[in-house]
Amino acid sequence: MSKKIQAIRGMNDLLPKDSDLWGYVERTIADLFSSYGYKNIRTPLVEKTDTFCRAIGQATDIVEKEMYSWKESNGESLSLRPEGTAGCVRMMIEHNLPREGIQKVFYQGAMFRHERPQKGRYRQFHQVGLEVFGAADAKVDAELMMMTHSLWQNLGLKNLTLEINTLGSNEARASYREILVEYFSMHKNQLDEDSLRRLETNPLRIFDSKNSDMQALINNAPKLMDHLDGDSAKHFEQFKSYLNCLEIDFVINTRLVRGLDYYNRTVFEWTTTDLGAQGTICAGGRYDGLVEKMGGKPTKAVGLAIGLERLLLLLEEQEIQLANDKLSIYMITPSDEAQIKSMQIATKLHQELPNFIIYNDITMGSFKSQFKKADKANADFALILGEEELNNNQVSIKPLKSQDKQLTSSLDEAIKFFKD
Ligand code: ATP
Ligand code: MG
Numbered sequence: 001m002s003k004k005i006q007a008i009r010g011m012n013d014l015l016p017k018d019s020d021l022w023g024y025v026e027r028t029i030a031d032l033f034s035s036y037g038y039k040n041i042r043t044p045l046v047e048k049t050d051t052f053c054r055a056i057g058q059a060t061d062i063v064e065k066e067m068y069s070w071k072e073s074n075g076e077s078l079s080l081r082p083e084g085t086a087g088c089v090r091m092m093i094e095h096n097l098p099r100e101g102i103q104k105v106f107y108q109g110a111m112f113r114h115e116r117p118q119k120g121r122y123r124q125f126h127q128v129g130l131e132v133f134g135a136a137d138a139k140v141d142a143e144l145m146m147m148t149h150s151l152w153q154n155l156g157l158k159n160l161t162l163e164i165n166t167l168g169s170n171e172a173r174a175s176y177r178e179i180l181v182e183y184f185s186m187h188k189n190q191l192d193e194d195s196l197r198r199l200e201t202n203p204l205r206i207f208d209s210k211n212s213d214m215q216a217l218i219n220n221a222p223k224l225m226d227h228l229d230g231d232s233a234k235h236f237e238q239f240k241s242y243l244n245c246l247e248i249d250f251v252i253n254t255r256l257v258r259g260l261d262y263y264n265r266t267v268f269e270w271t272t273t274d275l276g277a278q279g280t281i282c283a284g285g286r287y288d289g290l291v292e293k294m295g296g297k298p299t300k301a302v303g304l305a306i307g308l309e310r311l312l313l314l315l316e317e318q319e320i321q322l323a324n325d326k327l328s329i330y331m332i333t334p335s336d337e338a339q340i341k342s343m344q345i346a347t348k349l350h351q352e353l354p355n356f357i358i359y360n361d362i363t364m365g366s367f368k369s370q371f372k373k374a375d376k377a378n379a380d381f382a383l384i385l386g387e388e389e390l391n392n393n394q395v396s397i398k399p400l401k402s403q404d405k406q407l408t409s410s411l412d413e414a415i416k417f418f419k420d
Contacts, residue, residue: 008123009117009123010115010117010121010122010123010124011122011123011124012122012124012309018312020322021312021315021322022308022312024322025155025308025311025312025315026108026128026308028151028154028155029108029128029151029306030106030108030128032147032150032151032154033106033128033130033147036104036143036147037104038104038105038106038130039104039105039106040105040106040107040108041088041091041105041106041107042107042109043081043084043087043088043090043091043107044081044087045080045081045109045110045112046078046079046080046081047078047079047081047086047087047090048076048077048078048079049067049069049077049078049079050077051086051087051090051294052067052079052081052082052083052086054086054293054294055085055086055089055090055262055290055293055294056082056083056086056261056262057202057261057262058201058261059198059201059202059205059261060202060205060261061208062082062083062113065114066082066113066114066115067079067080067082067112067113067114068080068082068112068114080112081111081112082111082112082113083111083127083129083305084107084109084111084127084129084305085129085131085262085287085290085303085305086294088105088107088129088131088303089290089291089294089296089301090294092133092291092296092299093291093294093295093296097133098133098134098291098296098297098299099297101134102132102133102134102135103131103132103133103134104131104132105130105131105132105133106128106129106130106131107128107129108126108127108128108129108308109126109127110124110125110126111124111125111126111127112124113125118277118278119275119276119278119313120275120276120277120278120307120309120310120313121278122309125307125308125309126307126308126309127305127306127307127308128305128306128308129303129304129305129306130144130147130284130303130304130305131301131302131303132144132301132302132303133291133299133300133301134299134300134301135300135302136288136300137238138235138236138238138239138242138266139238139242140302141239141242141266141268141286141302142239142242142243142245142246142248144284144302144303144304145162145243145246145248145250145268146246146248148270148282148304148306149162149246149248151306152270155311155315155320156315156318156320157311157314157315157318157320158318159272159273159274159318160270160271160272160281161249161250161251161270161271161272162243162248162249162250162251162268162269162270163250163251163252163253163256163268163269163270163271164239164240164243164250164251164252164253164256164266164267164268165224165225165252165253165254165255165256165257165267165268166224166225166228166232166233166235166236166239166265166266166267167224167232167257167258167263167264167265167267167285168224168227168228168229168232168233168264168265169229169231169232169264169265170264170289171229172224172227172228172229172232173204173224173264175227176204176222176224176227177203177204179222179227180203180204180206180221180222181199181203183221183222184199184203184206184217184221185199187217190213190214190217191206191214191217192209192211192213192214194209194211195209195211195214202261204224204257205257206218207221207255207256207257208257208258210277218255219255223254224254225252225254232264232265235265235266236265236266239266250268253269256268256269258283258285262287262289262290262293263285263286263287264285264286264287264288264289265285265286265288266285266286266302267284267285267286268283268284268285268304269282269283270282270283272314274314274317274318275310275313275314275317278310280307280310281306281307281310281311281314282304282305282306282307282311283304283305284302284303284304284305285302285303285304286300286301286302287301287302287303288300288301326355326356326357327355327356327357327380327381327418328356328357328358328359328377328378328379328380328381329349329353329356329357329358329359329379329380329381329382329383329418330359330361330370330373330374330377330379330381330382330383330400331345331346331358331359331360331361331382331383331385332361332367332370332371332374332382332383332384332385332386333360333361333364333370333385334364334365334366334367334370334386335364335387335390336364337390338385338386338390339362339364341385341390342360342385343360345383345385345395345411346358346360348411348415349383349415349418352415352418352419353415353418353419356418357379359374359377359379361373367386374400375400379400380399380400380401381397381398381399381400381418382397382398382400383395383396383397383414384396384397384398384406389408393410394408394409394410394411395408395409395410395411395414396408397409397414397417397418
C-alpha cells in the first residue's frame with residue numbers, strides 16, 4: 001500500500017463538523033463590521049517580500065524568522081502574507097484611496113508564519129483585520145474597542161480583558177530607547193540570546209519576550225509611560241475617557257509593545273486566561289507613520305486583527321452553544337419512484353423555502369434506516385414520500401423534535417405549513 005498523504009504541520013483542514021461554527025462566527029463578525037459602515041476588501045496572499053519588511057520592520061519575529069519567502073526566476077523575492085496590514089496599506093497607496101476621505105475597511109483570510117505549532121499557534125491561521133485610514137482622533141481608537149466589545153457580547157464570550165498602552169511619538173520612543181539600552185546593558189548577564197541581539201537592533205522589542213526567566217527584569221525596567229510627549233499623553237487621556245464613556249473596562253499594561261514595528265500611540269490587546277499561553281485573541285494599535293513610510297501621502301491610521309482559531313478555541317473552552325437559526329427537512333424516500341419524485345420536490349422546496357436546509361437522501365434504505373439518518377443529521381422535520389403518499393399525490397410531515405402529530409397534505413399545503 002502506498003504511504004498515506006498528510007497535510008503540512010501547523011496547517012489545518014476545516015472539517016465538515018466544524019464548518020457551521022466557522023461560518024457562524026465569520027458571518028457574525030462581517031455583519032457587525034458592515035453595520036458600522038466598514039467595507040470588506042481583499043488583497044493577494046502573496047506580496048513582494050520588501051512590502052512586509054518595510055511595513056513590519058526588520059527587527060521583528062515575523063521578518064527575522066517567520067516568513068515564507070522564495071525567489072522568482074527574475075530574482076525578485078516574494079512572500080506569503082504573515083499579516084494583513086502591509087498589503088492593505090499597499091492597496092491604499094496604490095489606489096490613492098485615502099484621498100477620497102476616511103477609509104474604513106475589513107478583510108479576512110489565511111496568514112502564514114513559520115512558527116512552532118502548538119495549541120492556538122499554527123503556520124497557516126486566519127485573521128479578520130480591520131483598519132481605518134485618515135483619522136487621528138482617539139474616538140476612532142475607541143470605536144474599534146466598542147466594536148470588538150460588542151462582538152464578544154454577540155458571541156456570548158466571557159472573561160476577556162482589554163489591555164491598553166501608549167507608545168508615544170517616534171521622538172519620545174527614540175529618547176526612551178537610550179534610557180532602556182542603558183538599563184538592559186547594566187543587566188546584560190540576565191538577557192537571553194534573542195534579547196542581546198534586540199538590545200542592538202530594537203531594545204523595545206525585549207518587552208515582547210516570552211522567556212519567563214526575564215519577566216522580573218522586564219517588570220523593573222523604566223516605563224515609556226513616564227517619558228511620553230505631551231500630545232501622545234493627551235491622546236491617551238482622551239482614549240481612556242472615551243472608553244469610560246462607553247463603559248468598557250480596561251487595564252493599563254505598560255509592558256505592552258506589540259510584535260510589529262509600525263505602531264505608535266495607542267496599542268491594545270484583548271486577552272483571556274482561558275487559553276493558556278496563547279491568550280491574545282485580538283490585537284492592534286495606531287500606525288500614523290506607516291503610510292508615508294511605505295511611499296504614500298501622510299495618513300494617520302489605526303487597526304486590529306482577530307485570530308479566528310483562538311476565538312473558536314475560546315468558544316469551545318467556554319462551551320458556548322450557538323443558536324442554529326436554520327430549520328431543516330430530511331426527505332424520506334424509500335423507493336426508486338419516490339427518489340425520482342423527490343428531486344422535483346426538493347427543487348421546489350429550495351425555491352419556496354430558501355432559509356431551510358433540505359437533505360435529499362440518495363441511499364434509499366428502509367424507512368427505519370432513513371429516519372435514523374434524519375436524526376443523525378439533527379433534522380427538524382421528516383418529509384415522507386411513501387407508497388401511499390405517492391399514490392395520492394401527497395406528502396407527510398413528521399416533526400422530529402416535538403411530539404406533534406404527523407400531517408399528510410398536498411405539497412403546496414406542506415410548503416405553506418413550513419412557511420408559517
Ligand atoms: P503572539 O504574541 O501570540 O505571537 P502576535 O503579536 O505575533 O501574537 P499579531 O501579529 O498581533 O500576533 O496577530 C494578531 C492575532 O492573530 C493574535 O493576537 C492572535 O490571535 C493571532 N495569531 C497570531 N499569530 C498566530 C498563529 N501563529 N497562529 C494562530 N493565531 C495567531
Ligand atoms: Mg507572534
